[in-house]
Amino acid sequence: MAATIYGVRSFFLSAAIVILFAGRYGGAAEATGGYIKYKDPKAPVEERVEDLLIRMTLPEKLGQMCQVDRFNFSFFPTGQEIFTKYMIGSVLSNPYDTGASQLKRVLTSNTMQKLSLSTRLGIPMLYSIDAVHGHNTFINATIFPHNVGLGATRDPQLIKKIGAITALEVKATGIAQAFAPCVAVCRDPRWGRCYESYSEDPKVVNMMTESIIDGLQGNAPYIADVKTNVAGCAKHFVGDGGTVGGINENNTVADDATLFGIHMPPFEIAVKKGIASIMASYSSLNGVKMHTNKAMITDYLKNTLKFQGIVISDWEGIDRITTPPKANYSYSIEASINAGIDMVMIPFEYKEFLEKLTNLVNGGYIPMSRIDDAVRRVLRVKFFIGLFEKPLAEETLDPEFGSEAHREVAKEAVRKSMVLLKNGKTNADKVVPLPKKAKKILVVGRHANDMGWQCGGFSLTWQGFNGTGEDIGRNKALGLPTGKTRGTTILEAIQKAVDATTEVVYVEEPNQETSKLHRDAAYTIVVVGEVPYAETRGDSSTLSIAEPGPATINNTCGSGMKCLVVLVTGRPLVIEPYLEKIDALAVAWLPGTEGQGVADVLFGDHPFTGTLSRTWMKNVAQLPMNVGDKNYDPLFPFGYGIKT
Template identity: 50%
Template sequence: MTSIVTGLQGEPPQGHPKGYPFVAGRKNVVACAKHFVGDGGTDKGINEGNTATSYDELERIHMAPYLDCFSQGVCTVMVSYSSWNGRKLHSDYFLLTQVLKEKLGFKGFVISDSEALDRLSHPYGSNYRNCVLSAINAGIDMVMVPFRYKLFLEDLTCLVESGKISISRIDDAVERILRVKFIAGLFEHPLTDRSLLDTVGCKLHRELAREAVRKSLVLLKNGKDPRKPFLPLNRNAEKILVTGTHADNLGYQCGGWTATWMGDSGRITIGTTILDAIREAVGEKTEVVHELRPSADTFASQDFSFAIVAVGEGPYAESIGDNPGLIIPFGGTELISSVADKIPTLVILISGRPLVIEPWLLEKMDALVAAWLPGSEGGGIADVIFGDYEFQGKLPVTWFRRVEQLPVHAGANSSDTLFPLGFGLTSKEEGF
């Protein structure tokens, strides 16, 4: 998290006071550390759920990354929709004011998540004035109100005039917001520098993104025969089958929070799909056959050197992405099985999390790569599967066998899982 902060804001000078915001210049932007705090520890991983834990554990596990961000001058902190031991974070005075601002010494401003105040009452959005009261008094400095901003302003004004929200609380919020704006130079330069537009998505950026793809791929299986690793693939093979819902879908590679909130399918931006990358990587005499779902006639030819099956999840964000079954969607399991029965097969799994891979299905595959959400630069996948670069990625989580095992904690209940935390082969290694 800290490296993202410095990448956006710039490196603060030695001796910069911890907790104070920092922005290096006009080519840098304000960063936001989120979501404070514990939303990664909710029961069953439910979005906007409840993190049931002691304060000591909350501090030790969930607050630790924020300390690094504060030392690097992060300007803003966004509060989580979730709850801590049943208390909504957006109305938790102890965590937002006593801990975040006072104990941890954060001097930037605290911002709400979108429409978070509406979530402080039941039914949703009711008794709005009380929601405003509890959030502002808890320590929220800036409120993200996309729709009911007129009502928000009316209620906030009334609460201040009645004394229910003190002027000192307003002064604290204003001071923090102005501090960040001064640091960012917004009064001297209130508009963006449009001369920088051509820099976004430039060759250097895409090369860096491609490198990130290469380094994040995790090789989970490499060959059925211990003496014969399946990868790297032969780029000069006579004929290759490329198939699957994710083989030629840039939107699926990018996932949610991209062109739209939920993401989308298709050519949502400039980029290279897995299919594009394979076609660029193979030899001039190699025939690449692409079918979304191979027909019986395609299989009947029986002259493919190997198949590359790219399957996975569609784009999603937040609660809409909740999936209690975590199976490979779009008939991915069936497609892998049907192809692997007939052709030696590399499976590339595109997903934001581990999915259920049945043991019988894993046995059928010749190789399996977890590619996560590689984004626009599918060339990073071709770089590694054809052997120009070595696999480096390791699993950041334990890969479960069955959803009933969740949550899985490394070293606790992780003995009967599919792949352990930190697992990842190289192309010189075979098996699984």
């Protein structure tokens, strides 16, 4: 999902609104006193769906097809109309909606839900959020490594635990759906979303897809436990990991062997696992925008695979069908709905959308059968995930949010995701594990001491955050997180891991004199990599280490002191020019909040076990290059990783 910074100030509705609707929710629906099948939890879900569907007016049906941004609700009194007038069926929190405490968000969720339940039919709303590496939008949540690191673990049981923890923390904030997992098969690391992909190999992606859905949803239809599981969303359908040149939202050129052998299998698995929803991709497939691709959405996904859940658009996805966006909005609505989109993510312009959609239905351009199919799918998911029986969020999950037990699993994930690519210039000259006891060690590079940079994009905000002092004032002025989320930086973890007598000297940006000044250090740990990004802003034609990373390596490695480089990155970077200078090289990927896991393997408390889930190229001229290609000549091959 994409987002931009909005000049919208959020505030919560007053307690008076809660009281106003507390006595009404659920009581307004068909208050005739007779038996109402859709309200009977013992009735079969499909019968409940049909019973409710035939009672609905056209405006009520179209409202269920809309998902709007929660910020709309912040305006009193018009925010109430989202539910009471327009009967919107779903809301989402965008990746900047991070300011509230966990308990305040539960209150907000329940206030919105009571408004939904106060309508004529009492249909509950579905609340959704991006939770792509833990509950990553919320301060003090447990943030796990991004998928590129999890793919390196090759540990499906660990991934299942991560899914279950993510679901529990999402539920603890009153939210019922996570826009996860991303099941893209990234075939070109120049793509700005490559870190959201588990691997270039569909077999690895398939394995992780199955496990993460088991964790998020459980094993029953859609979700197993109303209290602790969430509805998942497999994304982005289909082929977004194979765009030409690795350019985000570009065209993917794929024959049947490529499409059905590489990009489609994770979605087939997601459907078999009962995924609640699937999100369409911004990208095109063989020149056809995926948001308008009826052959893929309706003919294959719905009719061939028998997918029964919701097909949802991406953020303003239908707007981007045309260039420029919304150039012909009526056409975009007609094309996307007729292609099989069931729920449309229209953050703010929902009134215009509903007006045009109503006209298209009344004019016969979109058949009522298509509307009924879409609404039927939305209702089916809401019934299966327990919203009708248990619509209100609980406050009792508060102790689970960001708990120590959850962080222990995150540390395990970091440890198992670490990949050792070089360990000494000769077999007899190993650097790792590092000795804990030394007179002095030198740690250099901003990535060692910046929580935001080690978390990467989709962390507190869409594009990630900066966690150093000079950024806090700027972020505060913009209404963005200040980096004060709970966790351990890599530097803090190193300081904790070494012997109490060992002096740890940290230099953020070393110059040529730094190594001379600290020549008595036993070794240097250099932590460099990428600056946080998300989506198109992450597209890169060079895959270079971010400045001043190259200078940091050159100023500290090759000086006679042992030099271990740790890369904090969402993908392989061009490292060959520096490899001769480096004594040891490890990849931490984007480890999240628990930097202790990095130190655990560097100092030998746990072994290096991770292996590359991506091919590590020598240079970008080789790209795209994936395991199994005819001319496969990598710097480090897929599956490589030194064990300790």
